[in-house]
Amino acid sequence: MARSASSSSSVITAAMASEASVKVIDGKKVAKDIRDEINAEISRMKDSIGVVPGLAVILVGERKDSATYVRNKKKACETVGIKSYEVCLPENSTEEEVLKYISDFNDDPMVHGILVQLPLPSHMDEQNILNAVCIEKDVDGFHPLNIGRLAMRGRETSFVPCTPKGCIELLHRYNVEIKGKRAVVIGRSNIVGTPAALLLQREDATVSIVHSRTRNPEEITRQADIIISAVGQPNMVRGSWIKPGAVIIDVGINPVEDATNPRGYRLVGDVCYEEACKVASAITPVPGGVGPMTIAMLLSNTLLSAKRIHNFK
Numbered sequence: 001m002a003r004s005a006s007s008s009s010s011v012i013t014a015a016m017a018s019e020a021s022v023k024v025i026d027g028k029k030v031a032k033d034i035r036d037e038i039n040a041e042i043s044r045m046k047d048s049i050g051v052v053p054g055l056a057v058i059l060v061g062e063r064k065d066s067a068t069y070v071r072n073k074k075k076a077c078e079t080v081g082i083k084s085y086e087v088c089l090p091e092n093s094t095e096e097e098v099l100k101y102i103s104d105f106n107d108d109p110m111v112h113g114i115l116v117q118l119p120l121p122s123h124m125d126e127q128n129i130l131n132a133v134c135i136e137k138d139v140d141g142f143h144p145l146n147i148g149r150l151a152m153r154g155r156e157t158s159f160v161p162c163t164p165k166g167c168i169e170l171l172h173r174y175n176v177e178i179k180g181k182r183a184v185v186i187g188r189s190n191i192v193g194t195p196a197a198l199l200l201q202r203e204d205a206t207v208s209i210v211h212s213r214t215r216n217p218e219e220i221t222r223q224a225d226i227i228i229s230a231v232g233q234p235n236m237v238r239g240s241w242i243k244p245g246a247v248i249i250d251v252g253i254n255p256v257e258d259a260t261n262p263r264g265y266r267l268v269g270d271v272c273y274e275e276a277c278k279v280a281s282a283i284t285p286v287p288g289g290v291g292p293m294t295i296a297m298l299l300s301n302t303l304l305s306a307k308r309i310h311n312f313k
């Protein structure tokens with residue numbers, strides 16, 4: 001997938017820097033384009049070999065946010081023609097019950113992707129459960145073998161975790177040069193920061209990682225042509241942290257109080273958007289930037305898995 005989303009064919013470079021020229025990276029639009037492409041591929045696959053990709057989602061417990069994510073994933077599957085299989089287990093389920101469902105889905109030829117919604121209840125061993133998903137169906141890309149492949153030179157990646165994959169896809173579709181550029185990733189979680197840094201390195205960027213123990217993070221971020229921020233701290237990255245012309249991918253989703261909003265809060269990113277717009281050459285908004293890309297990449301990984309399993313080119 002490498003179609004350009006940029007209206008002009010221009011390459012975004014660090015030289016383009018003024019408030020007037022800041023480009024808003026429209027994750028909603030790119031995600032819609034990707035869903036349309038996936039939909040077309042699924043029709044082609046169904047017509048030629050009669051296979052429909054299947055995604056199994058396991059949800060344990062009653063967390064409202066997790067239930068919403070699962071509902072959204074199910075809806076997204078329907079829009080592109082992926083068949084979804086959902087298992088909702090009560091909070092007090094045992095680890096063995098979850099492992100049994102994983103084992104059944106591992107063996108089920110109709111299922112090409114398996115996703116365990118995180119976080120799991122505290123009495124369960126997350127590592128144990130994630131490791132049980134067979135690597136060929138690990139569309140979340142959280143299996144240590146998948147992360148290992150991502151980290152090793154010369155290895156083909158298997159499944160790339162969805163959020164960082166979405167970040168890189170946005171850079172590609174907006175023709176942002178990565179090779180030879182200085183990139184800074186803020187955050188080093190297993191699901192976003194670390195794989196994002198590995199992906200940037202695979203694309204020949206020179207990568208630094210900033211985390212909670214980093215001294216003077218702004219000195220490091222100011223050197224970056226590309227910043228990917230995945231921290232979870234509202235408006236932490238100020239305009240003064242950004243090199244003029246840098247490209248900013250803001251993964252953070254942070255609720256902040258807002259009495260003017262009917263819900264009493266609004267969502268902001270890790271990056272102070274108003275300040276960043278005055279310095280950066282391109283930036284993702286929150287919401288509407290990385291968020292929609294995460295689900296689009298899950299669908300993309302599920303299609304990829306079905307194609308691999310059925311050797312469909």
Ligand code: NAP
Binds near residue numbers: 214231232253292
């Ligand atoms: P996480 O597991 O809590 O990791 C946060 C990372 O940020 C950690 O590595 C932590 O450093 C670092 N950090 C915390 N405070 C910092 C500070 N003051 N300065 C520098 N680094 C700091 O979070 P996550 O799961 O990666 O998620 C990060 C954000 O992305 C959250 O807002 C989450 O909601 C959002 N998110 C969005 C999507 C999406 O689809 N858009 C998907 C996933 C996550 P240490 O390692 O030193 O603790």
